[in-house]
Amino acid sequence: MKQSKLFTKTRREAPKDEVSKNAQLLIRAGYIHKEMAGVYSYLPLGLRTLNKIVGVIREEMDAIGGQEVHLAALQSKSKWDATKRWSDKEVDVWFKTKMKSGDELGLGFTHEEPLTDLMRGQISSYRDLPLSVYQFQTKFRNETRAKSGIMRTREFLMKDLYSFNVDEKAHAEFYEKAKQAYVKIFGRLGIGDQTYVTNASGGSFSKFSHEFQTVCDAGEDVIYIAEDGRAINKEVLNDEVLEDLKLKRTDLKEAKAAEVGNIFTLGTRFSEALGLNFKDEAGKSRPVFMGSYGIGPGRVMGTIVELTADDKGIVWPESVAPFAVHLVALFDEEGKVKKVADELYEKLTSKGVEVLYDDRQCSAGEKFGDADLIGIPKRYVVSEKTLKSSDAGSLGGGSVEVKDRVTGKVDMVPVGSF
Amino acid sequence: MKQSKLFTKTRREAPKDEVSKNAQLLIRAGYIHKEMAGVYSYLPLGLRTLNKIVGVIREEMDAIGGQEVHLAALQSKSKWDATKRWSDKEVDVWFKTKMKSGDELGLGFTHEEPLTDLMRGQISSYRDLPLSVYQFQTKFRNETRAKSGIMRTREFLMKDLYSFNVDEKAHAEFYEKAKQAYVKIFGRLGIGDQTYVTNASGGSFSKFSHEFQTVCDAGEDVIYIAEDGRAINKEVLNDEVLEDLKLKRTDLKEAKAAEVGNIFTLGTRFSEALGLNFKDEAGKSRPVFMGSYGIGPGRVMGTIVELTADDKGIVWPESVAPFAVHLVALFDEEGKVKKVADELYEKLTSKGVEVLYDDRQCSAGEKFGDADLIGIPKRYVVSEKTLKSSDAGSLGGGSVEVKDRVTGKVDMVPVGSF
Numbered sequence: 001m002k003q004s005k006l007f008t009k010t011r012r013e014a015p016k017d018e019v020s021k022n023a024q025l026l027i028r029a030g031y032i033h034k035e036m037a038g039v040y041s042y043l044p045l046g047l048r049t050l051n052k053i054v055g056v057i058r059e060e061m062d063a064i065g066g067q068e069v070h071l072a073a074l075q076s077k078s079k080w081d082a083t084k085r086w087s088d089k090e091v092d093v094w095f096k097t098k099m100k101s102g103d104e105l106g107l108g109f110t111h112e113e114p115l116t117d118l119m120r121g122q123i124s125s126y127r128d129l130p131l132s133v134y135q136f137q138t139k140f141r142n143e144t145r146a147k148s149g150i151m152r153t154r155e156f157l158m159k160d161l162y163s164f165n166v167d168e169k170a171h172a173e174f175y176e177k178a179k180q181a182y183v184k185i186f187g188r189l190g191i192g193d194q195t196y197v198t199n200a201s202g203g204s205f206s207k208f209s210h211e212f213q214t215v216c217d218a219g220e221d222v223i224y225i226a227e228d229g230r231a232i233n234k235e236v237l238n239d240e241v242l243e244d245l246k247l248k249r250t251d252l253k254e255a256k257a258a259e260v261g262n263i264f265t266l267g268t269r270f271s272e273a274l275g276l277n278f279k280d281e282a283g284k285s286r287p288v289f290m291g292s293y294g295i296g297p298g299r300v301m302g303t304i305v306e307l308t309a310d311d312k313g314i315v316w317p318e319s320v321a322p323f324a325v326h327l328v329a330l331f332d333e334e335g336k337v338k339k340v341a342d343e344l345y346e347k348l349t350s351k352g353v354e355v356l357y358d359d360r361q362c363s364a365g366e367k368f369g370d371a372d373l374i375g376i377p378k379r380y381v382v383s384e385k386t387l388k389s390s391d392a393g394s395l396g397g398g399s400v401e402v403k404d405r406v407t408g409k410v411d412m413v414p415v416g417s418f
Numbered sequence: 419m420k421q422s423k424l425f426t427k428t429r430r431e432a433p434k435d436e437v438s439k440n441a442q443l444l445i446r447a448g449y450i451h452k453e454m455a456g457v458y459s460y461l462p463l464g465l466r467t468l469n470k471i472v473g474v475i476r477e478e479m480d481a482i483g484g485q486e487v488h489l490a491a492l493q494s495k496s497k498w499d500a501t502k503r504w505s506d507k508e509v510d511v512w513f514k515t516k517m518k519s520g521d522e523l524g525l526g527f528t529h530e531e532p533l534t535d536l537m538r539g540q541i542s543s544y545r546d547l548p549l550s551v552y553q554f555q556t557k558f559r560n561e562t563r564a565k566s567g568i569m570r571t572r573e574f575l576m577k578d579l580y581s582f583n584v585d586e587k588a589h590a591e592f593y594e595k596a597k598q599a600y601v602k603i604f605g606r607l608g609i610g611d612q613t614y615v616t617n618a619s620g621g622s623f624s625k626f627s628h629e630f631q632t633v634c635d636a637g638e639d640v641i642y643i644a645e646d647g648r649a650i651n652k653e654v655l656n657d658e659v660l661e662d663l664k665l666k667r668t669d670l671k672e673a674k675a676a677e678v679g680n681i682f683t684l685g686t687r688f689s690e691a692l693g694l695n696f697k698d699e700a701g702k703s704r705p706v707f708m709g710s711y712g713i714g715p716g717r718v719m720g721t722i723v724e725l726t727a728d729d730k731g732i733v734w735p736e737s738v739a740p741f742a743v744h745l746v747a748l749f750d751e752e753g754k755v756k757k758v759a760d761e762l763y764e765k766l767t768s769k770g771v772e773v774l775y776d777d778r779q780c781s782a783g784e785k786f787g788d789a790d791l792i793g794i795p796k797r798y799v800v801s802e803k804t805l806k807s808s809d810a811g812s813l814g815g816g817s818v819e820v821k822d823r824v825t826g827k828v829d830m831v832p833v834g835s836f
Binding site: 005006007008009033035036039040041042043044047050065067068069070071072073074075076095096097098099100105107114118119121122123128131133138140142143144154155 | 423424425426427451453454457458459460461462465468483485486487488489490491492493494513514515516517518523525532536537539540541546549551556558560561562572573
């Protein structure tokens with residue numbers, strides 16, 4: 001894409017009403033727009049990045065057999081009454097609204113109830129199991145506080161997968177597979193090394209759930225990390241848990257962390273309440289054993305910014321960058337630079353490389369500053385100076401300066417070799 | 419995808435609470451699930467079809483220079499107060515809710531206000547124009563009646579594009595380009611021949627807006643079609659309009675139609691109300707001249723079903739079908755059919771052909787009935803009978819029966835030629 005066409009502008013100053021680093025940088029670089037506290041819109045660069053994250057998650061959910069759906073946001077009371085989650089006393093993040101008839105509706109903050117109900121029409125026999133269903137869908141949560149930028153918002157995209165199995169044993173197998181898929185996802189998204197599978201509070205059907213906690217100053221959670229990489233959420237840390245996990249308090253390191261994913265054994269809580277049963281091999285009716293598995297792509301995006309940004313701006317891992325290459329042309333009056341840069345842009349894009357081409361009429365300083373702020377992994381500079389470069393291999397055609405946003409390392413690469 | 423893994427089941431009977439053909443068929447075939455009146459979830463087949471429609475629209479919006487964003491659904495009162503569209507007296511389809519602070523929020527039924535406001539931070543000079551911005555985003559509308567299946571719902575995906583130009587003349591050029599893009603879209607979606615660019619009610623800035631009306635019994639509108647293909651919405655048909663368009667009432671044919679798209683000249687209504695101005699070449703501040711352009715992918719999907727279904731089920735055009743090929747295997751006991759069908763499935767999918775492979779253990783009648791109901795354009799049947807076929811070209815390897823869902827035409831194609 002040509003940057004002269006991109007409608008978003010960068011800003012030098014951080015917006016005054018943002019305290020979080022991720023929102024400050026993402027707004028300054030033109031990725032997002034703040035609609036109100038805890039509500040953001042995604043602009044072209046931001047939507048591209050969000051979609052990259054979604055793409056990685058989708059691939060891994062498909063790889064473990066997940067089937068993609070898209071459920072409605074509007075929720076009718078009856079399904080949530082069945083699980084006692086309709087009342088604002090039980091669930092304090094509901095946004096509620098009303099139909100013209102006066103009937104109350106909720107805006108889905110999660111989807112166990114509607115999906116369990118839906119599945120009653122699809123699952124009847126053990127032959128229909130196992131299966132898992134997921135979606136990327138907008139959730140609404142009436143948060144009291146929202147000052148972590150896109151890491152905690154009142155409206156956000158969420159990947160939620162739900163698994164359906166015949167019993168706890170079959171569930172445990174899938175749960176482990178999903179856990180490994182999550183490890184893979186956070187690895188691919190470039191935050192694997194800082195992300196810990198963390199024991200967190202379970203429910204009636206399991207002692208623990210598992211959170212994926214990324215160590216990060218902006219995180220709202222506190223976790224304790226063992227030397228072998230296991231971790232425990234502060235909320236559940238007690239002597240019994242330590243004994244369970246055969247860990248000593250003194251061997252654990254405390255850290256602030258952001259919960260980027262969580263997986264949870266639901267057991268038969270929802271299937272019993274809503275009547276999702278199947279006939280087993282003996283013909284006996286039994287409730288389906290369920291699990292839920294969530295990742296918020298927006299929170300992941302915010303966490304990546306928090307973790308990798310430097311004093312010049314955002315630093316994206318390749319897998320999530322809105323573009324792979326930021327081609328920066330410093331035009332000369334004769335038009336030589338433009339000719340080479342235009343050709344390079346065409347060549348790269350025709351090869352399928354995603355390029356943001358800074359073809360704007362503005363100063364080199366402005367262009368470099370914006371490139372650092374926007375944070376695309378590779379910066380290719382074409383200028384009078386690089387075209388005069390007579391490095392070995394340039395054959396007189398000049399070079400392109402290739403700079404790595406992470407390491408700052410610069411290479412001169414002959415124009416003809418792209 | 420293997421059909422034995424697909425979690426949705428077909429139904430013989432139409433749900434009793436659905437009167438519309440599109441919802442009846444889409445529910446029976448497992449494309450959608452009804453959550454409540456006017457609220458549907460999309461199941462794997464339905465989401466695939468919806469995404470195909472989205473993909474076609476996106477390509478054409480990108481082709482006219484549209485930049486994709488994703489705006490929030492939650493709306494704050496202030497922006498809508500500015501245009502006098504907050505009050506339920508002015509806009510009767512609002513769903514409203516409240517934050518914990520007590521502040522009222524709306525659920526966006528359209529996005530002129532937030533996008534115009536957002537653009538104040540991005541547009542300052544004539545050099546920033548023209549530009550156009552679009553999204554695929556979930557709208558909420560508190561409809562009194564909702565009995566047209568997925569053609570009129572309380573929650574639906576919408577592609578809304580907004581254009582920003584320096585003046586009416588520049589706007590008119592883009593408006594025409596967008597109109598042609600819409601003609602192309604409906605052509606690609608297989609409903610071009612039945613879809614008419616229809617003069618409809620305009621506003622302060624244009625005599626007419628234009629609707630794209632698809633002639634269809636399930637449509638809620640009435641249009642009048644001239645021999646040359648122009649059309650007029652009944653709402654605006656009067657002597658003055660006829661004279662304007664140089665048409666005679668007696669030459670017009672009345673038809674029921676569904677509005678699948680609409681384009682509208684907004685002029686400076688929103689930019690003046692919200693203060694979206696730019697400096698022109700003379701340095702004078704002027705309001706931006708805007709237009710809006712909508713298509714509801716769900717309504718398009720419903721309209722296609724209404725138009726093309728036959729007494730056996732849905733009939734998708736190739737461009738929107740969830741899969742290109744429905745491979746139906748009628749297994750024999752020796753496993754010969756399975757071997758050939760498995761190989762064919764691998765071969766086709768490795769070539770990038772999207773195949774739904776009916777590998778279920780059930781009767782031929784059930785498989786054929788489901789294939790007709792689901793409506794994938796090409797059905798490939800592999801059975802003992804087709805493998806024994808000694809057509810010229812089969813070289814003893816047998817054949818595959820290829821049936822076209824639209825025409826019913828059957829060809830025997832040698833197994834080796836795929």
